[in-house]
Amino acid sequence: MKKLLLIEANGNAGEDLLQAARNLGVAVHVATHAELYEKYPRESKDKIAGTVFTDFRDLELARKALVEYSRGNDIDGVITGWEFFSSLATQVAADLGLPAHDPGRADGCRNKRVMADLFAECTVPSPRTVHSATLEGVTEALAGSGLDYPLVVKPAENAGSIGVSVVHDADELAKAFELAQGWPLEFPHGTPLDTTVLVQEYIGGVEFSVESVIADGAITHLAVTQKFTTTDNSRAELGHTVPADLSAADRATLLDTVEQAQVALGLRNGISHTEIKLVGPGEARIIELGARPPGDHIMKLVAGATGISEAEAYITVALGGVPDLAPKVDRAAAIRFLTPPRAGVFRGVTGIPEGVDIESEVYAEVGAEVGDPTDNVARIGYVILTGNSPDEVNQLADDVVDAVTVEVDAG
Template sequence: MKKLLLIEANGMAGGDLLDAAQELGVEVYVATHEELYCHYRHELKEKITGTIFVDLGSIETAVRDLLSFAREQGVDGVVTGWEFFSPLVTRLAAGLGLPAHDPEKAGGARNKRVMAEVFEAAGVPAPRTVVVASAAEAPVVVARAGFEYPVVVKPCENAGSVGVSVVKREEDLAAAVDFAQGWPSEFPHGTPLETTVVIQEYIGGKEFSIETVVFEEKFHHLAITEKFTTTDATRAEVGHTVPAALDSAAREAILTTVEQGLTALGFRYGVAHTELKLLPDNTARIIEVGARPPGDHIVKLVQQATGVSEARAYIQAALGEQPDVLPAHNRAAAIRFFTPPSAGVFRSIENLPEGPATVATAIYVEPGKELAQPQDNISRIGHVILTADSTAEVNRLADEALAAVRIGVA
């Protein structure tokens, strides 16, 4: 029986990966913190063969301890569903002689500063980017680069739209940089994050993500996902639909650009989640790439829409086996997130969608919980997943569902 090392199971993709491993007959060992494992749901724990408690707050310590553990157990593949540990997975797999991305380029798929440098050197279409270490230097650096406002300000190493701002005038730039530097470590493992900040030219157009399985440096694109985001100063993601409604020219432009980016970043085995903007002239710009499954339950959307399990394909690729990527059907699926109208105490949520198109609903908070001002993906309080025969139909159902929901905040 094959053995898999999963770096942190307690994320959106963790359950999907454990389910897929069980279906494949693969034993799973999980690396996490002991205090986090204590809070794992029972249904997660029962699918885990064994655990190793390791200090993920120190990547060098984690590499050393996990290499030793994996060799002792005879691990055949390494994966993660957790954004922050994709470079760790690449280093471990390469160190074990297992299928891996290029370990020399592992940081480029996690650190936005490094990613921008790789893209510029390789000529990959992406936003022009500058890097600052402090708020004081930001206006000078932006002016020297010749950027026009608005600009996008991001932490180098955070995720989930945390710390991201769209800045429309120079007077607001310093505050946005301070905001982006407000998270010096990852939660809940305490992994230190680089605190330099990237500032990018604003790219208009429509936003998409591309879900790709990579095997032997060949790219198998499972889906192009349409992304829905807020349009204020922050950029929280409020929903996704699979597949995006695109003509053949737009699809070709998107996928050609994605493959340029993945090649430059050294993708060889595993999965890629690429976020991208498509401009009106059918040219594309890569915003960022992750060497891990998509969050926000997009794995479930892809499976509902195509019948392909991205989690299963990821595990197969990590084990060096030909991944199952052929679609079984052609439908559409959507997720929409419930966010509070304002900060305050959560009281209630009413008129949740029901009926045959509703795959699942979830509420994350209990009445009485204090809610912060909604400004990023962490502000969500729940979601609904819907399915239909077409993209147009599932988007209509999603719009109707969100319009009907009532969220009470006092």
């Protein structure tokens, strides 16, 4: 039986990876924190063959410890389910001589400062960016850059849109800069984060993400996902649909641009999740690329739409195998997040239809305080639907969202 090291199985991608390893008959060793492991669901713990409790507050020490553990336990492949550890997974795999991306560029797949520099060096279509760890530094860099408002301010190394703002003048820039530096440590492992702040050109257009598998340097795109967000001042995500409803030309533009990013970042063995905006005919810009599983259950959507398991492909490539990436079905799948109509005390959800093509989860507890539906934190659950085409599944999703009531009291 092959042995896999999974660096952190926390979260829904971790659960999908554990299930995929079980399907493939692979034994999984998980690197995590002891207190976090305690909180893993029973179904996850049942799928774990060994644990290595690792101090992630110093990634260089964690890298050495995991290489030593892997040598001692005959580990055959290394993956991660946690985006903060995607560079670490590449480095540990490379140290062991196992399939990996280019370890010299691994930081560029996570740290947006390194990513922006590599994109600029390799002329990958992406927002023009300046960065500095001080407000004076970015102000000075902006002065000579030709960049103008609106601008996007973001931390080099966070996730979930934390600290990301669109700004329209120098006052807003100063506030957004401070906000972007507000999270110097990753949660829950306490890994120190680069406090450099990026200021970049605002890219208009429509946003998509692309899921890809890279095996021995050969790139296969599994799916293009369309992202739906609120269109007022807030940018809460409403959901995603796979596949995106796109013309062949637009799809080719997106995939060609993603490939330029993948080459620039040295992707060779693994998977990537690329966020990209289509700005016009033949023109797209990369927002970011992560060498990791996507969030928001997108792997489930890819499986529902194509029959391909991205999680199994990731594991197969990490073990040096050749994944089967041929689509098994030609359908469509969508996720829509359930959010409260306003802030208050959560009282429950009514109206979720039942059916073979619907999966749902409500994770808020009755009696919990919930926020306004202006950000992703306010989500209280989701529904996943499948249909025969993007049009059909988007219509089904609209109907479900209309039928569902999220009950909230003033408290």
